[in-house]
Amino acid sequence: MKAAVISERGAAPVVQEFPEPASQEGAVLIDMDTAGLGGWDVLGAYRLGVQYPCVIRGEGVGRAPDGRRVYFGERSVMPFGAWAERTLVPADEVWDVPDDVDDKTAITMGIAATGALVPLERANIQRGEQVLVLGATGTLGQVALQLARYLGAGRVVAAARSVETLQRLKTRGIADEVVALGSENDVAALKDAAGDGFDVVLDLVCGQPMLNALKATRWGARIMTIGTGGVPFRPPFLGAVAMDDGAVLDIAARPDHDPVHIRTDHAIVPDAGIRADLDIADLLFRTLSCVGTGQRPPADRRAIWERLLRIAHTENIQVDYADYTLDQAAEAWASQIAGPHAKITARIRG
Numbered sequence: 001m002k003a004a005v006i007s008e009r010g011a012a013p014v015v016q017e018f019p020e021p022a023s024q025e026g027a028v029l030i031d032m033d034t035a036g037l038g039g040w041d042v043l044g045a046y047r048l049g050v051q052y053p054c055v056i057r058g059e060g061v062g063r064a065p066d067g068r069r070v071y072f073g074e075r076s077v078m079p080f081g082a083w084a085e086r087t088l089v090p091a092d093e094v095w096d097v098p099d100d101v102d103d104k105t106a107i108t109m110g111i112a113a114t115g116a117l118v119p120l121e122r123a124n125i126q127r128g129e130q131v132l133v134l135g136a137t138g139t140l141g142q143v144a145l146q147l148a149r150y151l152g153a154g155r156v157v158a159a160a161r162s163v164e165t166l167q168r169l170k171t172r173g174i175a176d177e178v179v180a181l182g183s184e185n186d187v188a189a190l191k192d193a194a195g196d197g198f199d200v201v202l203d204l205v206c207g208q209p210m211l212n213a214l215k216a217t218r219w220g221a222r223i224m225t226i227g228t229g230g231v232p233f234r235p236p237f238l239g240a241v242a243m244d245d246g247a248v249l250d251i252a253a254r255p256d257h258d259p260v261h262i263r264t265d266h267a268i269v270p271d272a273g274i275r276a277d278l279d280i281a282d283l284l285f286r287t288l289s290c291v292g293t294g295q296r297p298p299a300d301r302r303a304i305w306e307r308l309l310r311i312a313h314t315e316n317i318q319v320d321y322a323d324y325t326l327d328q329a330a331e332a333w334a335s336q337i338a339g340p341h342a343k344i345t346a347r348i349r350g
Contacts (some may be wrong), residue, residue: 001017001018001019001020001084001085001086002015002016002017002214002302002326003015003017003018003055003083003084003085003326004055004056004081004083004084004326004329004330004333005017005018005053005054005055005198005223006045006052006053006054006056007052007053008052008053009046009050009052010046011154012330012333012334013056013083013330013333014329014330015327015330015331016078017082017328018055019054020085021077021080021086021087021088022088024077024088026091027077027088027089027091027239028064028065028088028089028090028091028094029064029065029072029086029087029088030060030062030063030064030070030072030087030088030089030094031062031063031085031086032060032061032062032082032084032086032087032348032349033060033061033063033069033103033225033261033347033348033349034060034062034104034107034346034347034348035058035059035082035335035345035346035348036058036059036060036082036104036107036108036110036343036344036345036346037057037058037083037292037320037332037333037342037344037345038059038074038111038112038139038336038344039336040111040338041056041057041058041072041074041336042333042337044074045057046059050078051078051079052079053079054079054080054081055076055079055080055081055082055083055084056081056082056083057074057076057078057081057082057083057089058074058076058081058082058083059071059072059073059107059111060082060087060107060270060348061097061103061104061106061107061111062348064094066082067138067264069096069099070094070095070096070097070280071094071095071096071097071099071107071110071305072087072089072093072094072095072183072261073093073110073111073301074090074111075089075090075093076088077089080115080346081307081349083177083325083326083329083344083346084326085348086348088305090298092298092299093298095302095305095306095314097314098172098309100111100313101312102308103311103345104185104321104343104345105309105312106309107343107345108139108143108312108319109305109308109312109317109342110305111311112139112140112143112343113143113147113312113317114301114304114305114308115226115306116140116141116143116144116147116202117134117147117292117304117307117308118304119202119224119226119289119291120144120147120148120151120200120224121151122289122291123150123152123200123202123222123224124222125151125152125200126152126168126199127154127201128152128153128154128345129152129153129154129198129199130153130154130155130157130197130198130199130200130217131146131148131153131155131156131157131198131200131202132151132156132157132159132190132193132194132197132198132200132202132213132307133145133156133157133158133159133175133197133202133204134157134159134160134201134203134204134205134209134210134213135160135203135204135205135209136158136159136160136166136169136175136178136204137158137162137165137166137169137239137341138204138339138341138349139320139342139343140204141158141160141204142169142174142318142319142320143317143319144160144204144207145169145174145313146174146315146317146318147177147317148200148202149315150311150315152272153200155176155177155180155194155196156174156175156176157175157176157177157178157194157342158170158174158175158177158178158179159178159179159180159181159193159209160178160181161179161180161182161215161343162341165320165341166178166180167341168320170313172318174318176195178193179193181209186209187215187216188210188213190212190213190215190216191215191216193216194216194217194218196218197215197216197217197218197219197221198213198216198217198218199217199218199220199221199222199223200221200223200224201213201214201217201221201222201223201224202221202224202226203224203225203226204226206225209253210223210225211277211278211279211282212347213241213281213284214283214288215282217286219285220274220285220286221285221286221287222286222287222289223286223287223288223289224289224291225288225289225290225291226290226291226292234281239319254345256268269321274277275295291336298318314340319342319343320341320342320343321342321343321344321345322335322340322342322344322345323345323346323347324344324345324346324347325346325347325348326346326347326348328346329346330348332344
């Protein structure tokens with residue numbers, strides 16, 4: 001079968017022939033229609049323990065042997081993945097797609113939208129409260145702005161460094177106000193946008209931007225951080241990987257090839273990262289939570305996804321897309337590394 005194959009750690013994908021998966025008890029063979037790509041696909045392809053060659057894992061929509069149209073997340077049985085004509089997925093990770101839901105919506109409401117909904121609901125947004133999304137120009141951030149309004153926010157503010165993307169969010173009515181970060185005084189810019197102070201901050205970047213945003217909150221504010229941690233692995237991969245939330249994993253290898261750590265920086269916000277020098281006085285009368293969203297049982301994740309599909313329909317959730325084909329896998333991969341400010345998808349067939 002044709003597939004986008006990674007031959008070794010650090011290598012870009014190459015579209016070539018790859019052995020087809022065989023039937024396996026407890027798993028479903030899926031003929032692929034559309035694949036999605038996110039930052040974790042790039043990071044996951046180079047982590048310790050991956051056996052090469054392997055297919056780009058991804059999430060996707062395809063057809064089960066019984067003809068059902070199905071979605072699955074980044075859970076293909078290794079070494080297979082969504083960026084191929086066929087993949088193999090554990091049965092409890094294969095979820096039916098309603099007829100009125102298109103492939104790209106099914107994919108976007110999976111990993112990215114779940115990453116937005118879970119922390120926003122935990123923040124318990126009250127009717128009329130002000131919500132700030134830090135790192136708002138990626139897929140997760142775009143969805144989060146709209147979900148915050150759905151959950152009752154009276155005003156939603158997008159903060160990031162990409163002025164062009166921020167203005168597009170404001171023009172489309174997705175954000176009420178935007179803050180272009182990277183100025184000489186980001187704290188002042190955030191305070192100007194906050195008025196009496198933000199009630200909820202969804203932080204996709206951590207580091208200094210989170211600390212700056214904290215100074216623009218009011219008493220009782222809830223700061224929900226969903227940043228990514230450092231992951232050790234060995235070179236030769238060098239570079240930076242853009243995440244669905246817009247974050248960038250900046251990877252630097254030492255010449256002795258000892259294990260190195262991925263430092264979570266941000267493509268659109270300087271000084272972001274996994275470490276923050278917090279002055280506890282800034283946190284008085286506020287709460288700061290670090291929320292993970294993916295390590296839930298399949299049934300729980302499926303219920304969240306199905307609910308998000310309904311919300312996407314009733315609320316007309318919109319995100320920017322960057323569309324490719326399977327043959328353009330290398331281009332899509334490079335775009336994800338550079339930071340597309342959009343959800344990357346690819347048509348596998350048709």
